[in-house]
Amino acid sequence: MAESSPMRFIPPALRPLTWPLVALGLLLLFNVIFTPGYLHIGMVEGRVSGYLVDIFRDGAAVMLLAVGMTLVIATGGVDLSVGAIMAISAVLAASMVTPEWNEANLGAWTNTLMADHIGVWIAIILLVSLIASVLAGAWNGMLVSVFKIQPIIATLVLMVAGRGIAQLICSGRIFTYDVPGLEYIGKGTLFGLPFSLFIVAGVVLATYALTRATALGLMIESVGDNDVASRCSGVPVRNIRFLVYMVSGLCAGLAGLIESTNVSSANANQLGLYFELDAIFAVVVGGTALTGGRFFLGGSIIGALLLQTLTNTMYAQEVSPEIALIPKALVILAVCLLQSPAFRRRVLGVFGAGKPSKSRAKAGGAA
Amino acid sequence: MSESSTHPPLLLVRGVSKSFPGVRALDNVELTLRRGEVHALMGENGAGKSTLIKVLTGVYPHDGGTIEFDGRAISPASPRDAERAGISTVYQEVNLVPTLSVAENLCVGRFPTRGGLIRWGAARRRAETALERVGLKLRVGRQLDEYSLAIQQMVAIARALDAEAKLLILDEPTSSLDESEVDRLLELMDSLRSGGLAILFVTHFMGQVYRISDRITVLRNGAFVAESMAKDLPRFDLIGQMVGKDPEALRAREAEVRALHQKKAGGGTLARVNGLGKQGSVAPVGFEIGEGQTVGLGGLLGSGRTETARLIFGIDKADAGSLEIDGKAHRPGSPREAMALGIAMTPDDRKVNGIIPNLSVRDNIVLALQSKRGIWRRISPKAQRDLAAKYIASLNIKTSNAETPVGTLSGGNQQKVLLARWLAVNPRLFILDEPTRGIDVGAKGEIEHLVADLAEQGMSLVFISSELEEVARVSQRVVVLCDREQVGELEGEAISEHAILEMIARAGEKEEEGETGWKPVPLGDEERNERDGDG
Numbered sequence: 076m077a078e079s080s081p082m083r084f085i086p087p088a089l090r091p092l093t094w095p096l097v098a099l100g101l102l103l104l105f106n107v108i109f110t111p112g113y114l115h116i117g118m119v120e121g122r123v124s125g126y127l128v129d130i131f132r133d134g135a136a137v138m139l140l141a142v143g144m145t146l147v148i149a150t151g152g153v154d155l156s157v158g159a160i161m162a163i164s165a166v167l168a169a170s171m172v173t174p175e176w177n178e179a180n181l182g183a184w185t186n187t188l189m190a191d192h193i194g195v196w197i198a199i200i201l202l203v204s205l206i207a208s209v210l211a212g213a214w215n216g217m218l219v220s221v222f223k224i225q226p227i228i229a230t231l232v233l234m235v236a237g238r239g240i241a242q243l244i245c246s247g248r249i250f251t252y253d254v255p256g257l258e259y260i261g262k263g264t265l266f267g268l269p270f271s272l273f274i275v276a277g278v279v280l281a282t283y284a285l286t287r288a289t290a291l292g293l294m295i296e297s298v299g300d301n302d303v304a305s306r307c308s309g310v311p312v313r314n315i316r317f318l319v320y321m322v323s324g325l326c327a328g329l330a331g332l333i334e335s336t337n338v339s340s341a342n343a344n345q346l347g348l349y350f351e352l353d354a355i356f357a358v359v360v361g362g363t364a365l366t367g368g369r370f371f372l373g374g375s376i377i378g379a380l381l382l383q384t385l386t387n388t389m390y391a392q393e394v395s396p397e398i399a400l401i402p403k404a405l406v407i408l409a410v411c412l413l414q415s416p417a418f419r420r421r422v423l424g425v426f427g428a429g430k431p432s433k434s435r436a437k438a439g440g441a442a
Numbered sequence: 443m444s445e446s447s448t449h450p451p452l453l454l455v456r457g458v459s460k461s462f463p464g465v466r467a468l469d470n471v472e473l474t475l476r477r478g479e480v481h482a483l484m485g486e487n488g489a490g491k492s493t494l495i496k497v498l499t500g501v502y503p504h505d506g507g508t509i510e511f512d513g514r515a516i517s518p519a520s521p522r523d524a525e526r527a528g529i530s531t532v533y534q535e536v537n538l539v540p541t542l543s544v545a546e547n548l549c550v551g552r553f554p555t556r557g558g559l560i561r562w563g564a565a566r567r568r569a570e571t572a573l574e575r576v577g578l579k580l581r582v583g584r585q586l587d588e589y590s591l592a593i594q595q596m597v598a599i600a601r602a603l604d605a606e607a608k609l610l611i612l613d614e615p616t617s618s619l620d621e622s623e624v625d626r627l628l629e630l631m632d633s634l635r636s637g638g639l640a641i642l643f644v645t646h647f648m649g650q651v652y653r654i655s656d657r658i659t660v661l662r663n664g665a666f667v668a669e670s671m672a673k674d675l676p677r678f679d680l681i682g683q684m685v686g687k688d689p690e691a692l693r694a695r696e697a698e699v700r701a702l703h704q705k706k707a708g709g710g711t712l713a714r715v716n717g718l719g720k721q722g723s724v725a726p727v728g729f730e731i732g733e734g735q736t737v738g739l740g741g742l743l744g745s746g747r748t749e750t751a752r753l754i755f756g757i758d759k760a761d762a763g764s765l766e767i768d769g770k771a772h773r774p775g776s777p778r779e780a781m782a783l784g785i786a787m788t789p790d791d792r793k794v795n796g797i798i799p800n801l802s803v804r805d806n807i808v809l810a811l812q813s814k815r816g817i818w819r820r821i822s823p824k825a826q827r828d829l830a831a832k833y834i835a836s837l838n839i840k841t842s843n844a845e846t847p848v849g850t851l852s853g854g855n856q857q858k859v860l861l862a863r864w865l866a867v868n869p870r871l872f873i874l875d876e877p878t879r880g881i882d883v884g885a886k887g888e889i890e891h892l893v894a895d896l897a898e899q900g901m902s903l904v905f906i907s908s909e910l911e912e913v914a915r916v917s918q919r920v921v922v923l924c925d926r927e928q929v930g931e932l933e934g935e936a937i938s939e940h941a942i943l944e945m946i947a948r949a950g951e952k953e954e955e956g957e958t959g960w961k962p963v964p965l966g967d968e969e970r971n972e973r974d975g976d977g
C-alpha cells in the first residue's frame with residue numbers, strides 16, 4: 076500500500092508538511108491566475124511591498140500563536156486563552172503610554188521618565204507586558220499540571236476572565252497612541268521588510284533550538300503520547316506541562332503587541348478575538364495531532380500562512396466579509412480531508428496513506 | 443487429515459499475506475481449523491501471530507490469499523463484522539474501555555434495548571451471567587480500571603464468550619493470569635471444545651499448549667512452517683520449528699543459565715527495605731537486597747508484588763517505612779527520585795506504564811537515560827543511534843529499523859525495548875516486573891541469562907514473575923507475599939517453587955475461610971493514574 080504511494084518520493088522529514096504545502100501551492104496558483112500582479116514585489120518608499128509580503132505581515136500574530144500552541148497541543152493540551160492574553164499584553168502597553176492612565180495608576184514620575192527617556196520606558200513596557208503574559212501562561216500551567224484540570228477547561232477560565240482583566244486595566248476605554256518607538260514593533264521596517272517578521276523568525280528559530288537542540292522536544296512528545304509511562308521513565312511531566320503553557324503565554328504576549336502596535340490602539344474586547352481558533356487550526360493542519368505526541372513547528376507555520384493567504388485572497392477577490400467565512404471554511408475542510416489517511420484511501424485511492432494516522436498506529440500498538 | 447473429509451474444516455486460510463511499510467508480517471500463511479478443536483498458534487516474538495489474528499478479524503485488510511469460514515469466503519472489514527460472522531476474539535492487549543463500568547464493557551455494541559433505550563437492568567444481569575461463566579463475581583457497576591489487569595483480562599474473555607460464536611480466538615489470554623486462573627480458563631476451554639466450538643489459542647507457555655491443544659501450527663518470520671498433532675510433536679521439536687535452529691543448542695543454553703544462577707555468591711548489602719508500605723496498597727514489607735543479588739518477589743496475582751515494586755520505585759509514595767540505600771533512609775515520591783538513587787524498573791503493564799507508542803524505538807530506548815541527564819544535556823543524535831543499534835543487536839529486537847514507532851512492534855519486542863531503556867541507564871538496583879510476559883521461549887532464556895549476567899557484574903535485581911518456577915530459578919532470596927502482606931522469606935537452598943507455594947498456602951489457611959480465587963482487587967489508590975507530577 077505505502078510502497079506504491081507517491082509519498083515515497085518525498086523525504087521523510089518533509090512528509091508531514093506535504094498536504095499543507097500542496098494546499099498552499101494551489102491557493103497561490105489560484106491567486107496568480109485571478110489576481111493581477113499577485114507575484115509582483117516592488118519597493119515603495121524603501122520597503123518591499125506586494126501581496127506575498129502582506130501575507131507574512133498580516134499572518135505574524137497567528138504564526139507566533141501557532142508556535143506556542145504547537146508545544147501545548149503536543150503535550151495533549153490546548154490553550155484557548157491566547158486571544159485573551161494578547162488583549163492583556165496589548166492593553167497594558169497601550170495604557171502605559173497614556174499619560175492620564177500613568178498618572179492615575181503609577182504616579183507622575185512615569186510620565187517624566189517617558190518624556191525624558193522614551194527608549195527606557197518602552198523597554199519597561201515591553202518587559203511588563205511580556206512578564207504579564209508569561210504569568211498568565213504560568214497560571215494555565217498551574218491549573219493543568221498541578222491541579223490536573225482538563226486543559227480545555229483550565230484555559231477557558233482565562234479565555235473568559237482574561238478579557239475582563241484587560242477591561243479592568245484600561246477601565247473599559249480604548250486607548251489610541253502615537254508613539255513611533257512602540258509602533259515600530261507592528262509597523263516598522265527593517266532591511267525593507269516588516270519588522271514583525273524578524274520577531275516571528277526569531278521566535279521560531281529560538282523555539283526550534285529550544286526543543287530540538289535539547290531533549291525538550293522528545294520529552295514534550297513523550298508526555299503527549301503517554302504521560303503515565305513518561306513519568307515512570309523519569310520525565311519531569313509536571314514541569315514540562317508548566318513550561319509549554321508559559322511559552323504559549325509569551326508567544327501570545329508578543330502577538331498582542333504586534334497586533335495592537337500595528338493599529339496604534341488596543342481594544343480589550345476585540346483584539347485577538349477568535350485568534351486561538353486560527354492558531355489551533357494552523358497547528359492541526361501542520362500535522363500535529365490534537366491528541367498530542369509528535370509535533371511539527373514548520374507545519375504549524377505553513378498552516379498559519381495558509382490561513383492568512385486564504386483571508387487575503389478573500390480581500391483581493393473583494394468577497395464581502397459575511398460571505399468570506401464560507402469559502403474559508405470549505406478550504407479548511409478540504410485540507411483536513413486531504414490530511415486524513417482514511418479519506419485519501421477511500422476517495423483518492425492511489426494516494427496511499429504515507430504513514431498510519433495516530434489512531435491507527437494505536438490500534439496497531441495492540442499487537 | 444483424513445477426518446477433514448468427513449468434517450469440512452471450519453476455517454481455511456490459504457496463502458494469506460500482509461505487509462507493513464518495511465516488514466512482510468505474513469507471507470503465504472496457511473491455517474486450518476476444525477470444529478471442536480483447540481488449535482495452538484505458535485511462533486517467536488514478531489512471527490506474525492497477532493497480525494494473522496487481526497487479518498482474520500478485519501482489523502487489517504490482507505494483501506493476498508483467501509479466508510474461508512464455515513463454508514464460504516469471507517473478508518471481514520471490521521472486528522464487528524467478524525463477530526457477526528461468528529468469530530469472537532480476545533486481542534493480545536486488553537482492548538476494553540478502562541473508564542467504563544464492567545457491565546458497559548461487557549455489553550458495548552450489543553446492549554439489550556427496548557424502543558431504542560438501553561435496559562440497564564437486563565444489561566447488568568447479562569453481564570453477571572457472562573462473568574459467571576468464567577467464574578468471576580464482580581460488582582458490575584464499578585469502573586473497569588478499579589480491577590487488576592488479570593481481572594480485566596478475564597472480563598475481556600467473558601465478553602468474547604458472550605457472543606454467539608463458532609470460533610473463539612485467544613491471543614495470549616493467560617499472560618497476566620496466575621496458575622489457578624489459568625486452570626480455570628483451560629477447563630473452560632475444554633468444556634467449550636466439547637460443545638463444538640473451535641478455539642485458536644496463542645501463548646508462549648509450553649505447558650499450557652500441551653495441556654489443552656489438539657493441533658499446533660507454527661509460524662516463523664511470517665511464514666507457515668508446519669501443522670502437527672500436539673501429541674506427535676515433542677516439546678523440543680516444537681521449539682526447533684519456532685526458532686529454526688537445533689533444539690540441542692537451546693537445551694545447552696538452559697543448563698548454562700541454571701549453572702550461572704547457582705554459582706553466584708553474595709556481596710555486601712546494597713539496600714534495605716524497611717517496612718515500606720502504603721494504606722490500601724500493601725502492608726509494610728521488609729527485606730534486604732545484596733549487591734549482585736537477585737531478590738524474587740513471589741506470590742499470586744494481587745498479592746502485592748507489583749505494589750511493593752511501585753513503592754520502591756516511587757510510582758506510588760509509601761506512607762510508612764523507608765528504603766535504605768548506602769545507609770541513608772529514603773522514601774521516593776516519584777520515579778525521578780528513585781532514579782537518582784540508581785533504581786530502575788520495567789513495569790508489568792507495558793501499554794500503560796511502559797511504551798510511548800508513537801515514538802520511535804530509538805526515542806523509547808534513550809528516554810530514561812535522557813531524563814536522567816536532564817533536558818538540557820541532550821544525547822547527541824549519533825550517540826542515540828549507536829545506543830539503539832547496540833540494544834537492538836544485543837537483545838535481538840525485531841524491528842525494521844530504529845525509527846519505527848514502537849507501538850507497531852510485536853508485544854514481546856516492545857518488552858525488550860523497555861528492558862533496553864533501563865539497561866541504558868546502568869542502574870544499581872533493577873526491578874523487573876514480569877519481564878518475560880509475552881516473551882517467546884528463546885527470548886525468555888535470553889532474559890534469564892541477561893539477569894544472571896547483570897547480577898554477575900554487580901547489579902542487584904528485584905525479579906517479579908507469575909511463573910513461580912522462574913522466580914525460584916533466578917533468585918537467591920525470595921520474599922513471599924500473600925494478600926498484600928509479606929508472609930515469609932526463603933533463601934539459598936531453601937528456594938523452590940514448591941516451598942513458595944507452600945508458604946502461600948499456609949498463610950492462606952491462617953486467614954478465616956474466605957472465597958478462594960476471585961475477588962475484586964482494587965488498584966489501591968485512585969490517584970495512581972492521575973499522579974503524574976514529579977514533585
Ligand SMILES: Nc1ncnc2c1ncn2[C@@H]1O[C@H](COP(=O)(O)OP(=O)(O)OP(=O)(O)O)[C@@H](O)[C@H]1O
Pocket residue numbers: 436439440442462463465466467485486487488489490491492493494534840841842850851852853854855880882
Ligand atoms: N501496525 C503495524 N505496522 C507496522 N508493522 C507492524 C504492525 N503490526 C505488526 N507489525 C510487524 O509485524 C511483525 C509481526 O508482528 P505480530 O504482532 O504479528 O507478532 P506476534 O507473532 O504476535 O509476536 P508476539 O509473540 O511478540 O506477540 C512484527 O515485525 C511487527 O513489527
Ligand SMILES: [Mg+2]
Pocket residue numbers: 442491492493534613852853
Ligand atoms: Mg502477538
